[in-house]
Amino acid sequence: MNFERIPRVTRLLDPRKDYAETRIESEMRMDPLTGFSGRIAHFAAGPWPTMDLEALNQTSLSQGCPFCPDMVSKVTPKFPEEITSQGRFRQGEAIVFPNLSPYDAHSAVTVITKAHLVPVNEFSAQHWEDALGISIEYFRAVRHYENHIGYGLIGANYMPMAGASLLHPHLQIYATDRPGNWLKSQIEASQRYYNEHAHIFWQDLIEAEKSLEERYLASTGTVEWIVPFVPLSFIGDVEAIFPRRFTILDLTPEDIGAFSQGLLYILRYMKDTNIYSFNLAFYPGQSEGDRTWVHARISFRGMINPVLHSPDVSVIRQLLDEPFTTVYPEKTATELKPYFSSL
C-alpha cells in the first residue's frame, strides 16, 4: 500500500514578521487506489462561527416544504404499481417516493425525518437506519421488476452549504448502469489491484490503516471507519468500509445499524466544531466482479469565508478537478477518534 506524499516548502519574506524569511509547508498526496491527487495547504481555516439555524429554518419554511408531514402525501409523486402497490415506501419516519427530477430511469428521494430542521446532534441512529433501510427496500423492488439494478447509489446533501435545495433532511437514491466518473475509476482501479495482487484493495487498506494508526478510527460492529489519505473536502472527510459487501443489496440491517451508530459519532463531532453541513455518498459495486467493497464517504462542507458566504469549491476543484484541503487528515483522525471511543 503506497501512501505517496510530495512535500513542498515555500520561502517568502513575511510581512507579519517584519519581512523575515519564513518557510511554509504544503503537500500533494496521491490516492493509494486511483492515484488521484489532492493538495493540503494548511492555512488558518476555522474556528467556524455558529450559525443562526432558527433564522434559516424560518426563511426556508416561508418558501413552503413539500417534505413536511402535512404535505408529503399530497404533493410528492407515487410509484407505479410494478414498483409498489402502496405508492410510496415507508419505514419509521422515513418515506421514499419518485424523484420529480430523476437522475436515471429509477430515481427516488428518501425523506429521513418528520422534522423539517434537524440540527446534526438531534438525529437518532434510528432515523438513519430507517432511511437507509427503506432506500435499500426500494432498490430491491427495482431489482424484482428489472432483474438487476446496476449500481444502487445513495447520496445526501445535508443543509444548503452542501448543495441541498431544501432544508428538510433527505437522500437522493437511484439505480443506474453508469456509476459516475469517481466510482467508475475506483472500480477499475480495484479490479487492476485485484488482478495484480490477488487481494481486495479495501481489505489491504483497512489492514494498512490499522497498523499505521494515523487515520484509522474504529469499527462499529461490522463497519470499519478511517479518515481518507486524500480528502475531497476542504475541511475533512470520513470513510466507512463494509467488509465483504460488494453491492448495495448485500448490506444487512446489522450493517446499516453499525453505520448509523458511527455516523452519529461523526455528527456529534460536527456539532462540537460548528460544522453544519455534509455530503454523504455510498459507493457500491454492481457485483462481486467489481472487486470493490461497499464504502461510504462523509465529506464536511462549509464556506471558506462565512462572512462573505464564499463557497468551499473554487477554481482548483471546479476547473482543475483537484481537491484542496486545509486540514491534515491525521489531525482530523486525532480529533474524531475520541468520539468513537464512547462505544
Ligand SMILES: [Zn+2]
Ligand atoms: Zn419540511
